Amino acid sequence: MIRKTAIAAAAYAACCAIAHALVGASDVASADVAASAVMVLKQGGGGAGFCTGVALARTAVLTAGHCAHGARSLAVNVGAFGQPRLIAVSAVRMHPEFVADAARRRVRSIDLAILRLAEPLPGAIAPA
Numbered sequence: 001m002i003r004k005t006a007i008a009a010a011a012y013a014a015c016c017a018i019a020h021a022l023v024g025a026s027d028v029a030s031a032d033v034a035a036s037a038v039m040v041l042k043q044g045g046g047g048a049g050f051c052t053g054v055a056l057a058r059t060a061v062l063t064a065g066h067c068a069h070g071a072r073s074l075a076v077n078v079g080a081f082g083q084p085r086l087i088a089v090s091a092v093r094m095h096p097e098f099v100a101d102a103a104r105r106r107v108r109s110i111d112l113a114i115l116r117l118a119e120p121l122p123g124a125i126a127p128a
Contacts, residue, residue, distance in 0.1 A: 036128040040115065041086070044072025055127045058120040061089075065098040068113035076117060078125055091116035 040053045040063045051067035053076065061076055068074060074092065079085035095112040102109030121127075 035124070035126045038121070038125060039077040040067055040089075041075045041077055042067055042071045042073075044070060050077075053115070055121055055125050056114070057127050059117045060127075061115045061117065063113055063115060065094050065109070065111040065113045066100070068092045068094065068115065069098070069100050074115060076115065076121075078122055085122070087121065088118040089115045090118040 036055045038053045038055060038061055040051045040061065042049050042051065049067075051064050053061040053063035056062050071092075074089035075086040076089065077084055077086055093114045093116070095110040097108070097110040098112065099105070099107055099109035102111075
């Protein structure tokens with residue numbers, strides 16, 4: 001349980017700290033980001049790991065396509081600073097122009113996926 005909380009805290013900190021490195025981005029209050037940011041936990045497709053995501057609606061999360069691609073299971077962690085709570089992902093929709101091996105082939109890819117959740121996000125998570 002401590003490990004999940006530490007990973008979640010690191011992911012939230014990372015998403016807030018890089019705004020200055022993105023072209024056209026601006027800093028936002030940490031509370032604003034945390035209110036719509038979630039952590040996507042992945043198993044399969046070459047190992048286990050996590051990615052960040054943003055709530056688009058109470059039952060939809062936008063994340064990186066490479067995070068969702070090939071996963072045997074995906075879940076969304078929405079309890080980073082309290083009791084961890086995992087919500088199962090019921091469906092994945094990859095962007096139609098996502099290419100799994102784009103970097104190796106040096107081709108263009110749109111690295112996005114939308115995750116449909118099995119149950120709604122809690123009220124503390126506000127869609128962006």
